[in-house]
Amino acid sequence: MRNLIKLAMTLSVLLLASQILLAGGDIKGRINFKGSGPKPRAIKMAADPVCKVAHSEPVYSQSVVVNENATLRYVMVSIESGLEGQTFPVPEEPVVLDQNGCMYDPHVWGAMAGQTVEIRNSDGTLHNVHSLSKVNRQFNMAMPKIVKKKNKVFDKPEDIFAIKCDVHPWMRCWVGIFSHPFYSVSDDQGDFTLKDVPAGTYTVRAWHESKRLLAQTQTITVKEGETITLDFTFEAPTRK
Amino acid sequence: MVTGWATLGLIFAGGLVTSTGSGLSVPDWPNTYGRFMFAFPLSDMVGGIFYEHSHRLIASLVGMLMVILAVWLWRTEERGWVRRLGWIALTAVIAQGLLGGITVLLLLPTPVSVLHAVLAQTFFLLVIALGYVTSREFTSEAQAAPVTPSAQDIRRWVTLTTGLIFLQLLLGAMMRHTGAGLAYFDFPLAGGRYWSAFSADLIEEINWRRWGLELPSVTRGQLLIHFTHRLGALGVALAVVTTMVKIWRDQERVRSLRPMAGAMLVLLLGQISLGALTVLSLKQVTITTAHVAAGAALLGLSFLTTLRVYHFYPRSRGPNLATVPVHV
Numbered sequence: 001m002r003n004l005i006k007l008a009m010t011l012s013v014l015l016l017a018s019q020i021l022l023a024g025g026d027i028k029g030r031i032n033f034k035g036s037g038p039k040p041r042a043i044k045m046a047a048d049p050v051c052k053v054a055h056s057e058p059v060y061s062q063s064v065v066v067n068e069n070a071t072l073r074y075v076m077v078s079i080e081s082g083l084e085g086q087t088f089p090v091p092e093e094p095v096v097l098d099q100n101g102c103m104y105d106p107h108v109w110g111a112m113a114g115q116t117v118e119i120r121n122s123d124g125t126l127h128n129v130h131s132l133s134k135v136n137r138q139f140n141m142a143m144p145k146i147v148k149k150k151n152k153v154f155d156k157p158e159d160i161f162a163i164k165c166d167v168h169p170w171m172r173c174w175v176g177i178f179s180h181p182f183y184s185v186s187d188d189q190g191d192f193t194l195k196d197v198p199a200g201t202y203t204v205r206a207w208h209e210s211k212r213l214l215a216q217t218q219t220i221t222v223k224e225g226e227t228i229t230l231d232f233t234f235e236a237p238t239r240k
Numbered sequence: 241m242v243t244g245w246a247t248l249g250l251i252f253a254g255g256l257v258t259s260t261g262s263g264l265s266v267p268d269w270p271n272t273y274g275r276f277m278f279a280f281p282l283s284d285m286v287g288g289i290f291y292e293h294s295h296r297l298i299a300s301l302v303g304m305l306m307v308i309l310a311v312w313l314w315r316t317e318e319r320g321w322v323r324r325l326g327w328i329a330l331t332a333v334i335a336q337g338l339l340g341g342i343t344v345l346l347l348l349p350t351p352v353s354v355l356h357a358v359l360a361q362t363f364f365l366l367v368i369a370l371g372y373v374t375s376r377e378f379t380s381e382a383q384a385a386p387v388t389p390s391a392q393d394i395r396r397w398v399t400l401t402t403g404l405i406f407l408q409l410l411l412g413a414m415m416r417h418t419g420a421g422l423a424y425f426d427f428p429l430a431g432g433r434y435w436s437a438f439s440a441d442l443i444e445e446i447n448w449r450r451w452g453l454e455l456p457s458v459t460r461g462q463l464l465i466h467f468t469h470r471l472g473a474l475g476v477a478l479a480v481v482t483t484m485v486k487i488w489r490d491q492e493r494v495r496s497l498r499p500m501a502g503a504m505l506v507l508l509l510g511q512i513s514l515g516a517l518t519v520l521s522l523k524q525v526t527i528t529t530a531h532v533a534a535g536a537a538l539l540g541l542s543f544l545t546t547l548r549v550y551h552f553y554p555r556s557r558g559p560n561l562a563t564v565p566v567h568v
Contacts, residue, residue, distance in 0.1 A: 038452050048286040063454045126284055128267045130347070138347050140267040142274065144284075166265035167287040212451045237451050 025222040027194040027230050031075045031186040031206060035236025037066035043170045050125035051102035051168060061170070062107045064210055071190020072234055074108040075208050076160055076176055078183035079194065080217060082202030088180045094118040094151065097173065099127050099143070099165070104173035108209070110183040111175065113157045119143070119150050127171070132162045136177065140166075160207055174209050199224045206232040243305040244367045248536060250302050251360055253295040255532030258357075258416055259525045262288030263348050269341040272296070299337060306333045309370065322373055329366040336363055350417050357413035361406065361536060365543050372547045391553040394486050398549045401479040402542045408472040409535050415469050416532075420462035421523055425449060427516040436467045453522070473512060480508045480542070487549075497552065500545050507538045 040060040045051035065073040094116035098105045102123060111117055121127055121143045129150075130140040135158040143150065157179040165171035176183060184192040194204075199222055207215040213234045220230055257263050265288030266272050272280040272293055277300070285293050306329060313326035339356045346352060372378055415421055423446065430436040431446065438460055447457040484501040514531040521527050 038454050041454060047288075047290070050286070061454060125286060126273060126289065128265055130264055130267070140264050140347055142267045144273050166262055166292075167289050169261045169288060210451070210454075211457045212447065237448050239445070239448050 024196050024198040024224055025226040025228060027182075027197055027204065027220065027222065027228050029077070029192055029230040029232065031072040031077075031190045031192065032231060032233040033066050033070055033072040033190070033236070034233060035238065037064045037236060045102060045168070045170070048102065048125055048168060050123060054101040054123065059101070059103065062103075064208075064213075067188055067190050069189060071186070072208065072213075073186055073188055073190065074174075075186040075190075075192070075206050075232070075234075076108055076110065076174070076183060077186065077192045077194065077204060077206050077232075078110065078176060078178060079180060079197070080203045080205040082200055083180050083182070083198075086180070086198070088112070090114040091181070096120060097163075097175075098122055099129075099171070102127075102165075102168045102171060104163070104165075104171055106173070106185065108160075108174045108185045109176075110185070111154060111177055112181060113155060113177050113179055114153060117152045117154065119152060121145065121148055126167055127165045128167055130164050130166055132164065133158055133177075134161065135159075160209075162209075176207075197222045204230060206234075208234060212237045241371055243302065243309055244364070244371050244540070246298070246302045246305055247360075247364045247367050248533065248540070250295070250298045251364060251536045252529060252533040253291070253298045254357070254360060255529040256525070257291045257295050258353075259523070259528045259532075260288060260291050262291040263353070264292075264344060265289050266292045266296070266344070269344040296340075299340065303333050303337060306330050306367075309367075313370070313374075317374070319373075322370070325366070325370055325373070329363065329370055332359065332363045332366055336360060353417045354410075354413045357417070358410055361409055361539060364536060364540055368540050368544050369547060372544060377548070378551060390486065390490050394483070394490065394549055395553050397479065397483040397486055398542070398546045401476070401483045402539070402546045404472070404476050404479050405535075405539045405542050408469070408476050409539055411465070411469045411472050412532070412535060415465050418462060418465055419456070420458065420465040421528070422450075422455065422519065423458045423462045423466035424519060425522075427519045430467055430470060431463075436463060438463055438467075473515060477508060477512065480504055483545075487545075497545065497548060500541065500548070504538065504541050504545065507534060507541060510534055511538055 042058045042060055045055070045059070062074060067073055090112050095109060095111040096118045097109065098120040100120075100122040102125070119129055119141075124145050126145055127143045128140055129143055131138055131152075133154065135156050136154045139152070141150065141152075154175075154177040156177065158177040160174050160176040163173050163175060182194045182197050184194050186192045201219065201221045203217050203219050205215055205217045216232050216234070218230060218232070220228055222228055268274065270277060272289075273284070277293075277296060280293060310326040310330040313323050317323050317326070336356065336359045339352065339359060343349075343352050343356050424430045424436070425446070426432065428434070431442045436442070443458065443460060443463065446463075450457060484505050487497050487501040511531065511534045514527060514534055518524075518528045518531050
């Protein structure tokens with residue numbers, strides 16, 4: 001009996017250790033921002049009364065959002081290289097892109113190639129969902145107000161591209177399609193996390209939608225079970 | 241006349257579609273959000289749909305007017321070439337409709353969009369031509385008068401003017417569809433100079449300002465397209481003024497051309513002002529679209545003047561061209 005307990009404990013420890021090993025390490029970091037961003041631009045939604053009444057307060061453009069702690073929001077951080085030859089299971093649960101208050105939620109997002117993207121229309125108005133993808137087939141899909149949900153799948157990995165609504169020209173979001181699950185978007189504190197990255201050396205890229213904020217890369221080595229801190233700093237363009 | 245004015249209205253509506261970026265707000269064609277076009281509810285014409293769907297409705301009206309005109313010419317017109325011109329115009333408007341549909345279904349590729357814009361102007365000119373060749377002025381018997389030496393000169397200048405305006409509209413369409421309309425923020429200067437520098441420093445300076453306005457960066461190519469459009473405006477202005485002066489000075493000729501030449505000058509000044517305001521207002525939608533429509537109107541007026549000049553000033557060569565009709 002005692003031997004059985006020992007065996008069970010040993011197996012448990014081994015299982016736990018293997019889980020840690022399989023889980024890999026985390027990459028955590030912050031996107032700092034130097035300088036001042038563009039003056040926040042209030043979006044005029046008068047063109048569609050449904051959009052206008054959906055907001056009691058002004059809604060501002062999400063193109064360049066500098067947080068109060070001088071960090072940058074909506075930066076897509078992802079592993080650019082170092083994962084070649086590895087395959088990762090595609091999550092069964094869909095990524096949700098909602099059209100709510102005539103804004104896209106989330107504004108910047110990622111999905112794995114082959115993963116279902118559930119596009120919702122929570123508004124009582126019409127939208128068109130116009131994908132500007134180049135590797136995956138472009139589409140322009142009607143979403144009348146009675147159509148509340150449609151699924152789409154992007155089959156191939158593709159660098160970040162825009163999806164927009166031409167009915168409401170201020171609506172534009174950005175999506176990256178990855179061959180792996182290691183991507184994250186900086187939040188309202190400028191923070192991001194890439195979880196359970198296998199041990200190895202990687203090039204990590206930080207991308208922002210503004211062409212004036214060029215993408216940055218850093219090379220790091222991840223060790224199993226460790227959390228690595230990786231910060232990026234973007235600077236506002238300066239006048240010469 | 242009705243078809244001509246409706247076409248000008250259609251060009252304005254089409255300009256609004258581009259100015260507001262609404263070209264793909266209705267993803268399907270010929271239906272609208274799955275409904276038969278004319279059954280689409282007015283209450284759903286919101287945002288970009290208002291511009292795009294209105295454009296389609298006006299286009300349908302113009303198409304129907306053109307069908308009526310072509311059939312009317314076929315039934316009543318004795319001159320075969322005028323009947324053929326009617327069929328050509330009808331073919332052009334059908335092609336234009338199909339091109340509009342292809343633009344939507346192929347998701348607005350720039351060459352197709354530019355072609356759609358150019359064919360719109362071409363159809364407009366065809367309708368003007370039909371209007372003129374069926375007018376009383378063109379068909380009535382006129383008094384004969386001797387040819388003056390200035391006739392060839394005026395013919396050359398008015399042809400050149402119309403050609404230049406057409407090229408200028410083509411450049412304008414390229415500028416709009418390549419996002420080069422705000423490549424410069426100043427006018428009449430372009431990047432602080434009369435002759436733009438196109439330097440990396442200037443592009444950096446312009447893009448710095450565009451960053452503040454959340455506009456995408458521009459390239460040297462976009463600066464070149466925009467600046468060429470401005471040079472084109474200068475060329476058009478010189479050609480219009482020269483033509484106008486020549487028509488005005490031709491004492492022995494047709495006085496009825498003079499008001500048209502004057503109207504062209506007024507329209508030219510308005511068009512240049514609208515072009516300047518388009519830049520200075522950061523492409524305010526109504527101003528930008530008015531600039532497109534005024535460009536079409538200037539082209540139409542110049543083309544009509546050309547037709548009338550060709551009517552009043554026939555070639556001096558040939559045995560039957562020693563005299564010309566005179567309208568005073």
